[in-house]
Amino acid sequence: MEFAFTEEQIMIRETAAAFLQEASTSAAVRAAMDTELGYDPELWSTISSDMFWQAIHLPENCGGMGLGYVELVATLEQMGRYLLCSPFFSTVCLAANALLVHASDEQQIEWLSPLASGEKTATLAYTSRGTDWSAESVSVTWTPVADGYELNGEYRYVIDGHSADCLILAAREVGSTGADGIRLFLVDSDTEGLQRQRLGTIDETRKQAAICCDSLRVPVSAVLGDPATEACSSLSTVIDLATICVAAEQVGCSQQALDSTIAYTRERVQFGRTIASYQAVKHKAADMMLKVEAARSAAYYAACIAEEALSGGVLGQELAEAASVAKAYCSDAAYFCTGTGIQLHGGVGFTWEYDIQMYFKRARASEALFGAAGQHRERLAAMLLDAPAIGGAL
Amino acid sequence: MKLEFSAADEAFREEVAGWMAENLVGEFAPIRFRGGPGDEHMYVEERIAWEQRLAAGGWTCIGWPEECGGRGASIEQQVIFAEEYARAGGPGRMGHIGEGLTGPTLIAFGNEDQQARFLPGIRAGKEFWCQGYSEPSAGSDLANVKTKARFDEERGVWLINGQKVWTSLAQDADWCFVIARTDPDSVAHKGLGFFLIRMDQPGIEVRPIRQITGTSEFNEVFFDDAECGAGDIVGAPGDGWKVAMGLLGFERGVSTLGQQMGFQNELNAVIAAAKDNGAAADPLIRQRIADAHVGLKIMRYNSLRMLSGGGDGSLQPEATIYKLYWASWRRNLGKLAMDVLGPEAEMLEGQGYELGPLQTLFLFSRADTIYGGTNQIQRNIIAERALGMPREPKGN
Numbered sequence: 001m002e003f004a005f006t007e008e009q010i011m012i013r014e015t016a017a018a019f020l021q022e023a024s025t026s027a028a029v030r031a032a033m034d035t036e037l038g039y040d041p042e043l044w045s046t047i048s049s050d051m052f053w054q055a056i057h058l059p060e061n062c063g064g065m066g067l068g069y070v071e072l073v074a075t076l077e078q079m080g081r082y083l084l085c086s087p088f089f090s091t092v093c094l095a096a097n098a099l100l101v102h103a104s105d106e107q108q109i110e111w112l113s114p115l116a117s118g119e120k121t122a123t124l125a126y127t128s129r130g131t132d133w134s135a136e137s138v139s140v141t142w143t144p145v146a147d148g149y150e151l152n153g154e155y156r157y158v159i160d161g162h163s164a165d166c167l168i169l170a171a172r173e174v175g176s177t178g179a180d181g182i183r184l185f186l187v188d189s190d191t192e193g194l195q196r197q198r199l200g201t202i203d204e205t206r207k208q209a210a211i212c213c214d215s216l217r218v219p220v221s222a223v224l225g226d227p228a229t230e231a232c233s234s235l236s237t238v239i240d241l242a243t244i245c246v247a248a249e250q251v252g253c254s255q256q257a258l259d260s261t262i263a264y265t266r267e268r269v270q271f272g273r274t275i276a277s278y279q280a281v282k283h284k285a286a287d288m289m290l291k292v293e294a295a296r297s298a299a300y301y302a303a304c305i306a307e308e309a310l311s312g313g314v315l316g317q318e319l320a321e322a323a324s325v326a327k328a329y330c331s332d333a334a335y336f337c338t339g340t341g342i343q344l345h346g347g348v349g350f351t352w353e354y355d356i357q358m359y360f361k362r363a364r365a366s367e368a369l370f371g372a373a374g375q376h377r378e379r380l381a382a383m384l385l386d387a388p389a390i391g392g393a394l
Numbered sequence: 395m396k397l398e399f400s401a402a403d404e405a406f407r408e409e410v411a412g413w414m415a416e417n418l419v420g421e422f423a424p425i426r427f428r429g430g431p432g433d434e435h436m437y438v439e440e441r442i443a444w445e446q447r448l449a450a451g452g453w454t455c456i457g458w459p460e461e462c463g464g465r466g467a468s469i470e471q472q473v474i475f476a477e478e479y480a481r482a483g484g485p486g487r488m489g490h491i492g493e494g495l496t497g498p499t500l501i502a503f504g505n506e507d508q509q510a511r512f513l514p515g516i517r518a519g520k521e522f523w524c525q526g527y528s529e530p531s532a533g534s535d536l537a538n539v540k541t542k543a544r545f546d547e548e549r550g551v552w553l554i555n556g557q558k559v560w561t562s563l564a565q566d567a568d569w570c571f572v573i574a575r576t577d578p579d580s581v582a583h584k585g586l587g588f589f590l591i592r593m594d595q596p597g598i599e600v601r602p603i604r605q606i607t608g609t610s611e612f613n614e615v616f617f618d619d620a621e622c623g624a625g626d627i628v629g630a631p632g633d634g635w636k637v638a639m640g641l642l643g644f645e646r647g648v649s650t651l652g653q654q655m656g657f658q659n660e661l662n663a664v665i666a667a668a669k670d671n672g673a674a675a676d677p678l679i680r681q682r683i684a685d686a687h688v689g690l691k692i693m694r695y696n697s698l699r700m701l702s703g704g705g706d707g708s709l710q711p712e713a714t715i716y717k718l719y720w721a722s723w724r725r726n727l728g729k730l731a732m733d734v735l736g737p738e739a740e741m742l743e744g745q746g747y748e749l750g751p752l753q754t755l756f757l758f759s760r761a762d763t764i765y766g767g768t769n770q771i772q773r774n775i776i777a778e779r780a781l782g783m784p785r786e787p788k789g790n
Contacts (some may be wrong), residue, residue, distance in 0.1 A: 001403070001470055002396045003698035009395070070395050262781055277784035282777035289776055290719055293712040297695035298688075304397050315397060325688050377684035378677075384665055384687055385674040 003301070005074070012056075012067075013074040019051060020082035026355050029205060032085035036198065037163050038207035039085040047086060048118025054092050055116045057310075058100070062109055063116035069241075069310065073248040073303035077296075080252030083205050083358060087121040090160035093245035094238070095122030098168045100310065101241070102184055102234035103224045111166070111186060121163065124242075125155040125211050126170035126235060133371040135170075135235035138182050140213055142171040148220050151185065151193075151213040157369070161209030162198035164189055168224070169213070170235055179232040184224040193217060203365035205358060237309065240323035243370040244302040247323075247330035250366055251295045254334045257341040257359045258288045264345055275344075284340050291333035295326075302326040321383060324376035331373040334363035397698075399470060407474045413451055414482035422447070422485075429486030430656055432758030433751075434611040438566050441488045445519030455493050455517050462501055462509065463517035469701050476652025480659070491563065492516035492523040496571055496590075499641045503588075503628050512569075512590065526558040526572035526591070526615060527638070534771045537582045537635065541617060543574040543589060545624070545631075552589060552622040554597070557614060560765065564600045564613040567593050572617075573638050576631035586634030590626040597621060607757045608747040650697045650716065654690065657724060660755055661686055664731045667752065673734045682730050689723045711780035718772040721762040728752075728759035 005013065023043055032040045048054050057072045058064025072092070079088065096115050099108055114120040128139040140153030151171050155161070167189050173181030189196065193216035199208050220227060225234075262285060265276035275281050302322040309316030338360040342349035349356050367373065399407070418426060422444055425437045448454050457472045458464025467475065487493070497516050500509050515521030532538040541556025554574055564570065570591050577585030591598075597620030602610035629637050665683060668674040674683075700713045731752040732739040739756075742748060749757065763769045777783040 001399045001473075001698070002702050003695070004395065004702040006395070258781075262783065266783070274784065279774070279786065282781075282783050283770070283773040285781055285783060286718070286773035286776035289781060290715040293715050294692045294696060294719065296712075297699055298692045300395065300699075301397075301691075301695040304395050308397075325691050328684070328688050329692055374681060377681050377688065380684040380687055381680035384683060385669060385680060 003304075005070075009071055009074055012071050013078060016051075016053070016075045016078040017081070020078050020084055024079075024082035024084045029083045029085055029358065033204035038160065038198075038204075039087060044086050044088075045118070047088070054088060054096075054118055057092075058096060058112055058116045059108070062112035064112070068303075069244075069307040070300065070303045073244065073299060073306075076245050076248040077252040077255075077299070080249030080362075081256045082252075083256075083355075083362060085205050087123075087160045087163065089206070089242075089245060089249075090123035090164055091115055091121045093242045094124035094159065095164070095166065095168050097241045098124050098184060098224065098235075098238045099186075101237050102231055103186075104226070107186075107224060120165040121160065122166040122168065123158060123160050123164040124168045124170070124238065125158040125161060126239075127157045128154055129156050131375075133239065133369075133375065135182065135232050135239060136178050138170045138172050138235070140169065140171040141174045142183060142185075143174045145217065148218050148222070149183075149185070151216040151218065153213055155211040155213075156199070156208075158209045158211050159369075160207055161211050162196050162207060163209075167194070167211065169211075170231070171213075180230065182230060182232045182235060183227065184231045184235065185218050185222045186224060187216070187218055187222055191216065191218070201365065203358075203361040205362055206365060237319065239370055240319050241306055241309070243323040243327045243376075244299065244306050246366050246369050247295070247299045247302060247326035250330035250334040250363065251292070251299045253359050253363055253366070254288070254292045254295055254330070254337040257334075257337040257356060257363075258285070258292050260356060260359075261285065261288070261341040261344045264348075268346070281344060284344060288337045288340055291329075291336055295330045295333040298326040298329045321380065324371075324379045327371065328373045328376040328380070331363075331367040331376075335367055338363040399474065403468075403470050403474060406471050407478055410453075410475050410478040411482065413453065414478060414484060417447055417451065418444075418482055418484065425485040426483035427485070427659065429488075431486070431762075432607060432609075432611075432754040434486055434562060435609055437485065438488070441485050442519070442522070442566075444485060445487070445489045445522075447519075449517065449519035454489060454519055455497060458493075458497055458501065458513075458517070462497070462513050473651045473701065477655050480652045480655030483659075488522055488563070488566065489516060489519055491525055491567075492521065492569075495525065495641055496523045496569075499571070499588075499628065499637060502640055503633075503637045507625060508590070508628065515568075521568045522563065522566060524561050524564045524567035524570045524593070524615075526561060526570045528560045529557060530559055534768055536638075537586075539573055539575060539586065541572065541574040542578055543576050543587050543622070543627075543631075544578075545576075549621075550624050552587075552624065552627065554589065554591060554617040554620040554622055556617050558617070559603075559612075559614045561600075561613045561615045562611050564593070564615050565602065569593060570615065571628075572622075573634045576634070583635040585632055586638070587631045588628040588634040588637040589622045590628065591617075591620060591622045595620060606760060607749060607754060609749075650700075650720075651694065653720070654694055654697065657690055657693070657720075657727070660724075660727060660731075660751075661690055663752060664727065664734055667731070668734045671734070671736065671738070673736065679730075679734060682733070686723070686727050686730060689726075693720055693723060714772070714776045714780045717767055718769055718776065721759075721769060721772075724755075724762050725759045728756035732756050 053075050055064045056067050060066040099112050126138050142149040142151050167187050169185045195212040197210045201208055266274055268275045305318050305322040309319040341356045345356050348354045425440045428437050429441050456465040456467040460466045529539050543552050543554050546553050572589045572591050573586050576587040597618050599616040601614045603612045604610050673679045778785050
């Protein structure tokens with residue numbers, strides 16, 4: 001039992017931190033978030049060709065590095081810390097994971113390789129207007145037609161949906177309900193019948209889009225995996241895997257809120273002393289640190305479980321629980337730390353100029369993604385209270 | 395990162411679980427799950443007998459080095475023992491102060507003679523210890539102790555005068571370790587000594603404190619020319635603070651994971667109560683139960699991180715959050731237990747002031763955020779030591 005980074009993992013994390021500190025500065029983030037694309041294509045090209053982050057946990061036969069989820073999560077934590085604007089999350093944490101979990105071996109080689117090389121970006125669309133983030137919430141429909149399927153309906157909250165090169169679309173058979181009838185389709189984003197629109201968002205560091213399927217025709221070959229196989233449980237796994245990635249970003253976001261707040265309070269002098277010397281301020285900072293560290297423990301434990309789930313390990317069965325524990329805690333932690341950060345910054349925390357406001361907005365936006373804290377707690381409550389027994393083990 | 399224990403460690407887990415299942419039966423059946431925090435005054439005789447059963451099985455002091463009578467168990471094995479002990483309902487340990495505090499202190503700071511005289515009695519589950527730190531004017535400000543130690547040249551013994559407070563198990567302990575001022579003119583951390591004092595003597599009086607729970611686990615201990623042998627001071631006069639602080643380091647260790655198994659038992663009781671009376675259908679209660687579950691899971695992950703990191707045994711910055719984290723968690727669980735029970739939470743079993751387990755949890759957990767460093771002191775420690783914020787100014 002060793003719940004600590006290996007030296008290689010520490011190196012990956014430190015390298016990511018050093019790179020992003022230089023590349024994802026406040027000015028760079030502000031410039032990128034002001035663009036329609038939402039990220040700097042040059043920086044993304046450097047990341048994908050020099051840093052190979054998008055390839056970290058992808059299999060070697062698809063051009064990946066074959067490392068684990070812990071390495072992925074360590075990198076994501078740093079991306080959250082530096083508010084990196086990039087298509088990384090949508091391409092790797094959503095689309096690549098969907099391919100890993102549900103595509104056939106041949107499809108993985110064909111479709112993962114351009115993602116692993118950085119040649120293409122991709123995302124996953126499954127949610128429509130509403131508050132349900134579970135796999136069963138899929139509402140876009142498919143009907144069989146000659147040589148394939150026709151998709152109809154509208155997706156919302158699709159991360160980088162306006163810019164991704166490929167889309168994985170989750171749809172359900174017309175008339176199906178619940179876990180039945182769901183399939184995943186991979187399409188190029190310029191396919192006829194697709195309308196994509198970027199949605200304005202309070203948090204400008206991560207773009208979201210609406211995607212409308214209006215009699216969208218897709219061939220049978222676009223279906224991930226065996227067309228006869230239900231995809232609901234795979235989709236659920238993908239959502240849990242992505243949820244853990246958001247939690248990791250939230251850890252970095254919380255850490256940076258703490259660090260920048262401490263730095264500010266050590267400089268700001270009132271009544272002849274730094275405000276960091278006041279107990280009212282110190283105790284708030286201590287509460288922030290407690291949440292940052294606990295959030296980090298939750299995210300890394302969940303990363304270990306995700307690794308087990310992807311490699312078929314026995315602890316993989318804890319995936320849903322670990323994802324919900326991490327997301328429930330990290331969401332609250334990020335909101336608390338960034339909100340307290342604004343408070344401890346005082347007046348300047350309310351300005352556009354200081355970065356703490358961007359972290360606050362990112363924390364709020366991330367909280368909603370893949371289910372807010374309360375929804376994950378309810379999912380855990382159902383496991384604890386509605387199932388026969390969860391057992392006495394921790 | 396690797397979450398699984400090794401095959402050898404899993405075999406060790408089975409050995410512990412098997413031994414507990416075989417031994418915590420018969421005469422010991424009534425003390426299963428008893429004698430923990432808030433219940434330490436119960437079943438003292440039986441728990442002393444249990445200590446000796448543990449000792450006979452080689453299950454006391456397993457983390458001590460072999461040459462000191464322990465097993466030299468690895469951190470993993472100590473964690474596993476603590477978990478399986480608690481999972482089986484092992485009663486609150488009468489010997490935990492000797493095993494977890496006195497022993498490690500003597501191994502680190504004591505001389506050979508002290509180790510030879512004191513370690514075997516602890517190891518055998520025959521000599522029990524209590525801790526004489528806090529005083530009426532030395533709570534959070536522990537260095538403010540007023541108890542005095544004066545060496546009587548004629549009699550060749552130290553004479554101790556003063557008062558200690560919040561001393562758990564004092565009425566059942568054979569020995570007490572005490573910090574007292576060897577230099578009467580000294581202040582704060584300087585001029586203190588660390589003394590090993592026999593409890594059964596005319597110069598010592600133990601008075602129980604009746605607590606919020608109506609019971610008395612904590613005591614006041616009065617020293618009136620109490621005697622302490624010349625060879626029973628650990629380190630030199632003036633070293634007391636160093637020894638005491640070293641000892642506080644031993645307090646935050648592997649026992650945390652066993653403690654959490656006890657918390658899991660408490661959370662399970664709350665969940666069972668909620669299922670039983672229908673509170674499990676209340677959306678707000680469901681949120682709070684899930685939150686407690688999240689909190690306990692993460693407490694375990696925090697501990698695994700603490701135990702895995704820092705191979706040199708040093709306390710990492712993140713370890714400073716542990717006390718604030720668990721104490722706040724358990725205090726919230728106590729309130730949740732009451733809210734789950736609803737109006738029945740108020741009702742006592744009989745006509746006396748006898749609390750049920752969840753009622754005890756509710757009231758006793760108010761102590762958790764106070765003893766061993768209040769939540770406020772813990773926040774100072776986190777802010778100053780882990781975050782490097784300015785230290786509190788000292789008063790005059």
